[in-house]
Amino acid sequence: MSSIVKIGIIGAGAIGNAHMGAFQKLEGAQVAAITDVFLPHAEQRAQEHNIPLVHQSPQALLEDPDIDAVVVAVPNKFHAPLAIEALRQGKHVLLEKPMSIDSETARRIVEAKEQSGKILMMAHQMRWEGLSRALKGEIEEGKLGRIYNAKAGWFRKKGIPGWGSWFTRMDESGGGPLIDIGVHMLDLTLYMMGNPKPVSVFGTTYAEFGPKKAGIGSWGTPNWDGYYDVEDLATALIKFDNGATLSLEVSWAAHAAGLSEDPFIYLMGTDAGASIVGSTGKTVTHENNIIIESTLAPLEGDARQLMSEHFVACIQEGKEPITTALSGYTNNRILDAIYESSKTGNEVKLNWD
Known part of the structure; x- marks a missing residue:
C-alpha cells in the first residue's frame, strides 16, 4: 500500500456524501471510487467530488485491487454483508452505525x-465532537473520580424519518429511534x-x-405504501460489571x-459530575x-x-481505532437486550463467556 490510502465509498446518500467531503480534505487519503x-x-x-471511478456494484468496488479501504454508508441491513465481504477482500472498513441490525450478524463482522x-x-x-473530547480529557485526568451513574438520551418530539421506508421496517433497520439515534x-x-x-438490561x-402515521419528521423520503413496525420511544436501565448504571x-x-x-449525557462521579446537552457542557x-x-x-x-484522520492514521500505523469492532458489537448486544426485555417484560442477563 502506498502512503496515500485509497478510499472507496459504498453509498452516495447524505452520510456517504459527508464522508466524501471529509476524506477529500486529507493529504493522506484519496477518494478513488464510489x-x-x-x-x-x-x-x-x-x-461533485472529482472521484475518478464509479463502480457498477459494491462487489466490483470491493474486488478493485487499487482500493485500500471502504466506507460502508448504506441502510442498516446491508452493513454486515458488505463489511464482511470487504474484510474478506482485504479492505479496511469504516462502518456506519449501527454495526448491524442485530448482535448475531454483528458478531460475524x-x-x-x-x-x-x-x-x-x-x-x-x-466521540470526536469538541465537547466530547474535552469531557473525555477531564475524565482521563481523574477529575470525576469513579463514574457510577449516567443518564443519556435524545428526545425528538416530531421526527420520524422516512415513514414506510427502510427506516421504519424492523427487518431492514433493526429498530426505530433506539438503534438510530439511541446507539449514538x-x-x-x-x-x-x-x-x-x-x-x-431492563427496557421497554x-x-x-x-402506526398512526403521526409524528413525521423531515428526514428521509416517506413511502406511504410501506409500513411501520418499529418503536418510536424506548427507555432502558443498563447495569455493568463494576456496579455502575446507565439510564x-x-x-x-x-x-x-x-x-x-438536544441530545444529552449526564455523568455522576464520586469526585465530580459533568453533562453535555446539545452544544453546552458543564x-x-x-x-x-x-x-x-x-x-x-x-x-x-x-x-x-478528526474521525476520518483517525481512520487513516490507524491504517497507516497499524493501530486499533478508539471505536473498535468490539464496541460496535457491545452496542448491538445491549440494543438486542432492550428489545428482548420489552417483549418479555423481564430483565435480560448478558453472558460474555
Whole structure:
C-alpha cells in the first residue's frame, strides 16, 4: 500500500456524501471510487467530488485491487454483508452505525475482522465532537473520580424519518429511534464511562405515533405504501460489571413537554459530575459544602474530519481505532437486550463467556 490510502465509498446518500467531503480534505487519503445501488446518484457525487471511478456494484468496488479501504454508508441491513465481504477482500472498513441490525450478524463482522487482520472502525462521530473530547480529557485526568451513574438520551418530539421506508421496517433497520439515534448516545456514554461490561438490561419500547402515521419528521423520503413496525420511544436501565448504571431514553416522536430536543449525557462521579446537552457542557462538584458549577469549553476541530484522520492514521500505523469492532458489537448486544426485555417484560442477563 502506498502512503496515500485509497478510499472507496459504498453509498452516495447524505452520510456517504459527508464522508466524501471529509476524506477529500486529507493529504493522506484519496477518494478513488464510489458506488451506489442507484448509479446516477453515484455518478452525480463523483462529479461533485472529482472521484475518478464509479463502480457498477459494491462487489466490483470491493474486488478493485487499487482500493485500500471502504466506507460502508448504506441502510442498516446491508452493513454486515458488505463489511464482511470487504474484510474478506482485504479492505479496511469504516462502518456506519449501527454495526448491524442485530448482535448475531454483528458478531460475524467481529469474527471476519479478526480473521482478516484489517482495521474495522465504527463511524461514531459524536466521540470526536469538541465537547466530547474535552469531557473525555477531564475524565482521563481523574477529575470525576469513579463514574457510577449516567443518564443519556435524545428526545425528538416530531421526527420520524422516512415513514414506510427502510427506516421504519424492523427487518431492514433493526429498530426505530433506539438503534438510530439511541446507539449514538449509548456509544458515547459507554466511552465516557470507560467501556464497562454490561451485565443486565431492563427496557421497554413504545409505538404510539408511527402506526398512526403521526409524528413525521423531515428526514428521509416517506413511502406511504410501506409500513411501520418499529418503536418510536424506548427507555432502558443498563447495569455493568463494576456496579455502575446507565439510564437511556430516546424517541422519534413524543409529547415530551418541557424536554429539550438536544441530545444529552449526564455523568455522576464520586469526585465530580459533568453533562453535555446539545452544544453546552458543564461540570459540577462540591467545595467547602458549596456546589461549584463550571462551563466546559469545547476543543477545536471538526468532528468528522478528526474521525476520518483517525481512520487513516490507524491504517497507516497499524493501530486499533478508539471505536473498535468490539464496541460496535457491545452496542448491538445491549440494543438486542432492550428489545428482548420489552417483549418479555423481564430483565435480560448478558453472558460474555
